[in-house]
Amino acid sequence: xxxxxxxxxxxxxxxxxxxxxxxxxxxxxxxxxxxxxxxxxxxxxxxxxxxxxxxxxxxxxxxxxxxxxxxxxxxxxxxxxxxxxxxxxxxxxxxxxxxxxxxxxxxxxxxxxxxxxxxxxxxxxxxxxxxxxxxxxxxxxxxxxxxxxxxxxxxxxxxxxxxxxxxxxxxxxxxxxxxxxxxxxxxxxxxxxxxxxxxxxxxxxxxxxxxxxxxxxxxxxxxxxxxxxxxxxxxxxxxxxxxxxxxxxxxxxxxxxxxxxxxxxxxxxxxxxxxxxxxxxxxxxxxxxxxxxxxxxxxxxxxxxxxxxxxxxxxxxxxxxxxxxxxxxxxxxxxxxxxxxxxxxxxxxxxxxxxxxxxxxxxxxxxxxxxxxxxxxxxxxxxxxxxxxxxxxxxx
Amino acid sequence: xxxxxxxxxxxxxxxxxxxxxxxxxxxxxxxxxxxxxxxxxxxxxxxxxxxxxxxxxxxxxxxxxxxxxxxxxxxxxxxxxxxxxxxxxxxxxxxxxxxxxxxxxxxxxxxxxxxxxxxxxxxxxxxxxxxxxxxxxxxxxxxxxxxxxxxxxxxxxxxxxxxxxxxxxxxxxxxxxxxxxxxxxxxxxxxxxxxxxxxxxxxxxxxxxxxxxxxxxxxxxxxxxxxxxxxxxxxxxxxxxxxxxxxxxxxxxxxxxxxxxxx
Numbered sequence: 001x002x003x004x005x006x007x008x009x010x011x012x013x014x015x016x017x018x019x020x021x022x023x024x025x026x027x028x029x030x031x032x033x034x035x036x037x038x039x040x041x042x043x044x045x046x047x048x049x050x051x052x053x054x055x056x057x058x059x060x061x062x063x064x065x066x067x068x069x070x071x072x073x074x075x076x077x078x079x080x081x082x083x084x085x086x087x088x089x090x091x092x093x094x095x096x097x098x099x100x101x102x103x104x105x106x107x108x109x110x111x112x113x114x115x116x117x118x119x120x121x122x123x124x125x126x127x128x129x130x131x132x133x134x135x136x137x138x139x140x141x142x143x144x145x146x147x148x149x150x151x152x153x154x155x156x157x158x159x160x161x162x163x164x165x166x167x168x169x170x171x172x173x174x175x176x177x178x179x180x181x182x183x184x185x186x187x188x189x190x191x192x193x194x195x196x197x198x199x200x201x202x203x204x205x206x207x208x209x210x211x212x213x214x215x216x217x218x219x220x221x222x223x224x225x226x227x228x229x230x231x232x233x234x235x236x237x238x239x240x241x242x243x244x245x246x247x248x249x250x251x252x253x254x255x256x257x258x259x260x261x262x263x264x265x266x267x268x269x270x271x272x273x274x275x276x277x278x279x280x281x282x283x284x285x286x287x288x289x290x291x292x293x294x295x296x297x298x299x300x301x302x303x304x305x306x307x308x309x310x311x312x313x314x315x316x317x318x319x320x321x322x323x324x325x326x327x328x329x330x331x332x333x334x335x336x337x338x339x340x341x342x343x344x345x346x347x348x349x350x351x352x353x354x355x356x357x358x359x360x361x362x363x364x365x366x367x368x369x370x371x372x373x374x375x376x377x378x379x380x381x382x383x384x385x386x387x388x389x390x391x392x393x394x395x396x
Numbered sequence: 397x398x399x400x401x402x403x404x405x406x407x408x409x410x411x412x413x414x415x416x417x418x419x420x421x422x423x424x425x426x427x428x429x430x431x432x433x434x435x436x437x438x439x440x441x442x443x444x445x446x447x448x449x450x451x452x453x454x455x456x457x458x459x460x461x462x463x464x465x466x467x468x469x470x471x472x473x474x475x476x477x478x479x480x481x482x483x484x485x486x487x488x489x490x491x492x493x494x495x496x497x498x499x500x501x502x503x504x505x506x507x508x509x510x511x512x513x514x515x516x517x518x519x520x521x522x523x524x525x526x527x528x529x530x531x532x533x534x535x536x537x538x539x540x541x542x543x544x545x546x547x548x549x550x551x552x553x554x555x556x557x558x559x560x561x562x563x564x565x566x567x568x569x570x571x572x573x574x575x576x577x578x579x580x581x582x583x584x585x586x587x588x589x590x591x592x593x594x595x596x597x598x599x600x601x602x603x604x605x606x607x608x609x610x611x612x613x614x615x616x617x618x619x620x621x622x623x624x625x626x627x628x629x630x631x632x633x634x635x636x637x638x639x640x641x642x643x644x645x646x647x648x649x650x651x652x653x654x655x656x657x658x659x
Contacts, residue, residue, distance in 0.1 A: 025527075026524075026525060026526055026527060026547045026548060027508075027523075027525050027548065028437065028525040028526040030525075032525075033434075033436030033437045033525070034436055034437065034438075034513065034519065034521070034522055034523055035436055035519055036436070037510040037513045037514050037523065038510060038514060095509070096507050096508045096509050096548070097506075097507070097508020097509075097510070097523065097524070097547065097548020097549055097550075098506065098507045098508045098546065098548045098549060101488075101506075101507045101508075102507060104488040104505065104507050105487050105488060105507065107488075108488045108489050108505065109487065109488070109489075110484075110486055110487055110488065110489050112484075118484050119484065119485050119486055119487045119511070120485065121485065121486075121487035121509060121511055122487045124487075125487060188511075191484070191485065191515075192481065192485070192514065192515045193481055193636050193637040193638075193639075194470075194481040194515060194516065194517030194518075194639050195514075195515065195517060199636060270635065271635075271636070274632055274635050274636050275620075275658070276620040276621075276657060276658055276659060277658045277659070278659070281658070341514075345517055345518065345519055345618070346445075346519075346618060347618070347655055347656065347657065347658045348445075348447050348655060
């Protein structure tokens with residue numbers, strides 16, 4: 001355990017060192033270039049938003065559909081969602097060339113007709129911001145239930161009434177997250193009509209990304225507290241809650257797998273041929289079609305393990321299922337970026353490759369380490385797992 | 397009548413001397429980096445691409461050609477309502493299409509998200525990965541009509557639109573108030589020693605560029621839809637937008653035209 005703490009600390013220290021280098025001396029220190037214009041950080045953004053999207057979906061099931069079995073897991077879910085969105089902003093700050101002009105996105109948005117955003121990135125900026133605000137409000141009751149703060153009646157009342165109003169936040173979060181999951185994960189890429197690796201019908205990749213977030217996000221929201229429980233050697237969340245969320249994830253993975261197969265089919269028959277190219281031909285270089293194969297294998301395993309009751313009821317198979325689900329969604333994001341950028345734009349060019357520099361690696365791993373540290377702090381000092389208190393109460 | 401600026405480049409006349417590239421860099425204040433051999437990170441509006449008929453060919457069967465490639469000033473399927481791939485995606489409206497069909501880029505508005513660069517099928521946009529530097533006497537040769545870009549912003553060819561503005565200002569001083577009465581020549585076209593680059597108004601059927609664009613030898617860069625029959629073309633354009641660039645290339649060498657196809 002101590003080695004793990006040292007590992008986290010080293011990552012965080014290097015994160016700050018390389019953050020200064022990138023922010024003050026520019027993106028020249030990355031392996032991104034004029035052809036491979038985005039890299040590890042955008043994969044981080046896509047992955048975090050997609051997996052963090054489990055927060056909105058879990059909240060939707062608990063507060064809107066009243067699946068009360070999810071109550072013990074919701075605080076952890078809100079915190080993970082909050083951190084995923086927070087660090088999406090952090091990675092975006094590194095990724096844009098002019099972080100000091102980031103507010104231009106709000107000041108000069110690219111609106112089109114009828115108040116519809118013309119640029120998918122405009123939609124992403126606004127929806128991300130609003131949903132992050134919702135997550136901040138959702139996190140407040142968790143913080144206010146800290147033993148010290150809870151001793152002040154005013155904080156207790158605020159926390160109590162915020163908790164009662166949480167269904168409104170869940171509804172707003174569902175609405176906002178629904179859209180930016182689509183726009184960042186899919187819409188941003190499928191509107192690029194000049195690029196054979198990305199273009200498809202707009203609604204198609206947009207909704208695929210939403211389904212991906214609901215499937216992968218719920219798996220991720222199950223996996224994190226499960227690992228926390230193993231580390232803490234306590235039952236932090238009842239197995240019943242894990243299974244309920246895993247079951248939801250399994251059903252969503254059936255939808256995602258079918259939708260993804262349809263997506264590959266339409267790419268093969270419609271969209272890539274529109275560029276006078278073959279689907280298989282645009283998978284080349286380092287990022288071959290094996291990446292798509294791995295993604296689909298992850299999906300199939302998740303579908304099998306999370307939907308067959310016999311398997312889901314066995315802890316090890318459930319864990320394999322949710323891990324495969326997270327893996328499949330991460331692979332899908334790697335596919336979007338690696339594959340999309342490596343496809344040559346001219347017939348006389350080769351496939352491109354990308355090899356992140358040490359700066360990119362440590363900014364990414366440092367960010368993820370900070371997320372783990374925040375989660376650990378909340379698990380130790382805040383009421384992240386209400387089930388633990390119940391257990392202690394029963395023990396007394 | 398509104399102008400619709402376009403360009404025609406005769407590859408049979410191009411010798412690959414690089415004058416277009418150099419004059420472009422000079423006119424548009426291109427920075428000089430310590431290592432400009434790092435081509436994927438180089439900041440240049442005009443890229444002189446060298447292509448060969450067959451990489452394994454040996455003399456005398458080997459042929460080469462140079463393709464000067466700059467922003468192709470795309471229009472999308474409908475030139476009446478131009479939608480270049482890069483313009484619609486910009487989240488801060490740092491890039492737009494002017495009345496003259498030129499795709500502009502405002503360096504000082506750009507936040508450096510590079511989404512426009514991702515969307516460009518011609519790799520025509522460059523990002524300032526490093527802080528632009530102008531060592532020694534280079535500072536004295538900077539063009540005051542073109543703003544110097546900051547680090548972390550996207551820059552691109554604008555068909556030297558500042559020269560048109562300069563010419564219009566001159567004409568206005570002489571009493572000419574119709575901006576469309578004024579023509580101009582971008583730096584690359586005026587520097588070309590063989591006259592391979594021709595610039596002009598595609599809306600004017602009598603202009604040389606319009607005639608060259610309609611020539612049998614003309615084609616557009618990797619724009620395979622041009623070769624399809626009308627019915628198929630309509631079907632494909634219903635399926636998706638096509639870049640529809642305003643830069644035409646001319647050649648009588650079949651292998652160059654063949655190279656434009658992926659299959």
